[in-house]
Amino acid sequence: MAYPNNPSSPTDLLSALPAKFEQARKSGQLYFFPSEARDVYSQGRRFNLRLCPALQDKQKAKSDALAAVQIEHGQSSESGSPDRKRPRKDGNENPDKQNAEEPFKPPYVEELYVGCLKGLEGEEGMSILYSLLPEHILLCPPSYQPQSLPPTPPQIALAYHILLAGLRHPSKPRKLLGFYNGGEGAGASQRWRHLQFVQVPGGRAPVEDWCQGVQFSRPDQAIILPSVPYLHIVHPLPAHSSVPYPPTERSNEQLIDILAPALMKMFDLAFDALRNGGGNKEGGWNLLITLDHLHLIPRSAPSFPLPSPHQPLELNSLGYAGMMLVKSQEEQETLTNATEDKGGLMYVLEKCGVPREWGEKAKEVESIQQGSGELDFM
Numbered sequence: 195m196a197y198p199n200n201p202s203s204p205t206d207l208l209s210a211l212p213a214k215f216e217q218a219r220k221s222g223q224l225y226f227f228p229s230e231a232r233d234v235y236s237q238g239r240r241f242n243l244r245l246c247p248a249l250q251d252k253q254k255a256k257s258d259a260l261a262a263v264q265i266e267h268g269q270s271s272e273s274g275s276p277d278r279k280r281p282r283k284d285g286n287e288n289p290d291k292q293n294a295e296e297p298f299k300p301p302y303v304e305e306l307y308v309g310c311l312k313g314l315e316g317e318e319g320m321s322i323l324y325s326l327l328p329e330h331i332l333l334c335p336p337s338y339q340p341q342s343l344p345p346t347p348p349q350i351a352l353a354y355h356i357l358l359a360g361l362r363h364p365s366k367p368r369k370l371l372g373f374y375n376g377g378e379g380a381g382a383s384q385r386w387r388h389l390q391f392v393q394v395p396g397g398r399a400p401v402e403d404w405c406q407g408v409q410f411s412r413p414d415q416a417i418i419l420p421s422v423p424y425l426h427i428v429h430p431l432p433a434h435s436s437v438p439y440p441p442t443e444r445s446n447e448q449l450i451d452i453l454a455p456a457l458m459k460m461f462d463l464a465f466d467a468l469r470n471g472g473g474n475k476e477g478g479w480n481l482l483i484t485l486d487h488l489h490l491i492p493r494s495a496p497s498f499p500l501p502s503p504h505q506p507l508e509l510n511s512l513g514y515a516g517m518m519l520v521k522s523q524e525e526q527e528t529l530t531n532a533t534e535d536k537g538g539l540m541y542v543l544e545k546c547g548v549p550r551e552w553g554e555k556a557k558e559v560e561s562i563q564q565g566s567g568e569l570d571f572m
Contacts, residue, residue, distance in 0.1 A: 195301035198310035198321040198336050203440065204359035207309045207322055209366075215328045218305040223292070224324055231395040231517075236530070236538030240400045242517045249521045298323065298334040298386040310336075311355075314348035314446055329368065329393035339387040342377040342478075344461065347454040350483065351446060353389050354431075354453075357485050358439050360393075369397045372483030373511035380478030380493045381510025389483075392512070400516025405487065414452075416459045416490075418554060423540060424547030426514070427463055427490040429456040434485040453488075460490040463556055468492060470559065471552030480511035489514070495546045504528055509546050518542075 218224035229246035292303045300321065308322040308331060323332045333353060345353075353372045360370040370391050375381040404421055410430045419426040432452065438445050468475050474494060482489035491514045497506035504525055512518070518539070520526040533541045 196304045196307040197301050198307075198319060200310070201312040201319055202309045204311065204356045205363060205440075207311070208356070208359055208363055210308060211329065211331070214305075214308050215324060218324050221305040223303050223305040225326070227326065229327075229519075233396065233400075234539075236533070237540065239538065239540060240403055240516065241539050242395050242400055243526060244395075244517065244519045245521075245523065245526065246519060247522055249519075296338075296386060298332070298384065298388055299338070300336050311352050314351055315450060317346060317348045320349065320352055325390070327392065329370070329391070331391050333389040333391070335387055341375070341382045341385050341387050343387075344376065344457060344481070345374055345387065345389060347450045347457060349389065350453045350457070350488075351449045353391070353483050354449060354485070355439070355441060356391060357483065358434060358437060361434070361485065362439050369394045371399050371512075371515060373515065374481040374483070375478070375510045376481060377476070377478030379476065379496050380480050381496060381508065381513075382478070390511075392517075395517075399482075399484070401482065401489065401514065402484065402486070404516070414455065414459075416456065416463055418463075418550060418557065423537065423544040423550060425464070425467055425492055425550045425553040426547070427460045427553065429460055429488045429490075431456075431484075431486055431488065456488055460488065463553060463560075464490055464492045466556035466560070467552040468548065470555050471549060473548050473552065477548075480514050482511055482515055492548045493546060494548050498542045498546055500525070500528055500532060507542065509542065513546070514543060 215224070219226050227246055227248035229244050229248075231242055231244040234241050234243050292306060293299055298321075302321065302323060306324050308324060310319050310321045311333075313319040318335055318337060320333045321336055323334060324330070325332055333349075333356070335349075357370050357372055360368045371394050372389055372391050374389050375383075405419065405428060408417070408419065408421075408428065410417060413430055413432075416427050416429040419428050432449075437449070441449070464479060465475065467473070473492070477493045477495070479493055480489075480491045482491075491511075497508045499506050507518070507520070507525075507529060509518070518529075520529065529539070529542070533539055537544065
């Protein structure tokens, strides 16, 4: 078992990912489900759909993944049950297995633990754990913090460092996207705080296309994205080319001084919009983190209903980055047919979000209260 007691740099941890992923997969501690991502265009907008047929029957997929690993190593597949290879931890039993009830609580299974980062501004450090894909990692505090509350500015700063380290990696530069599902209504599967990172297919998330050409009148002001039908709040970040890496104590202070008011302004606008619109404040929210912007999207529903016999399409932060997951080609076709005369895939985001007009009204009220005639709906 591993403990987060030896902080490293984001660059070193990203360098360790390929070997660590292979180790986790071969050990049977991580189940890898093959998938294929491709760009599609809906009503002229680019989305990225990931097809993962294994998710139609997770138990069978786990058994198949385990059997493949066992065959690879010349082992007997026995019953083919993933629980035979990967038993759950109950109390003090199976001390070499991760705690099923609190999987983000240390000590960690060695194969799933990538390393840890030193905390900023006196906060505790953060652990990096593996999830499902070769470049899908989690950033978690070692002590419990609720997923229903926003991450702290120093935690967002650590997330930013991971993105910056990915872009400037000396041997394998890559574009990563950070995201956070704020509560069960926004796609959170665990109550323990965890930020997530994925490598962006093609190097550019669709949401960055949607922000193309958006002008910010001030670098310290959150705006409402005008090109989408739901409330999508965006706050600019400094040009990443001007941010030093490795970071210095001074650059960390400057970054946190930008992130703290940015988060406050975005959440203030979101809650004002929900209050003025009479929306459900318990619906959760999604947070996207790129090197250029912070994105905040309040939610009204966790999933989009599909015609029977299909289950509802679950939607988390990645959906609002323009990246959706489907379980079959049939499900993808059903999704396309169900939305093509209603605005395309953007209709899915609209139905699971809240009306953009609520945010515009909140901005108007704010402007009147401040005695300004300037309305920033860009």
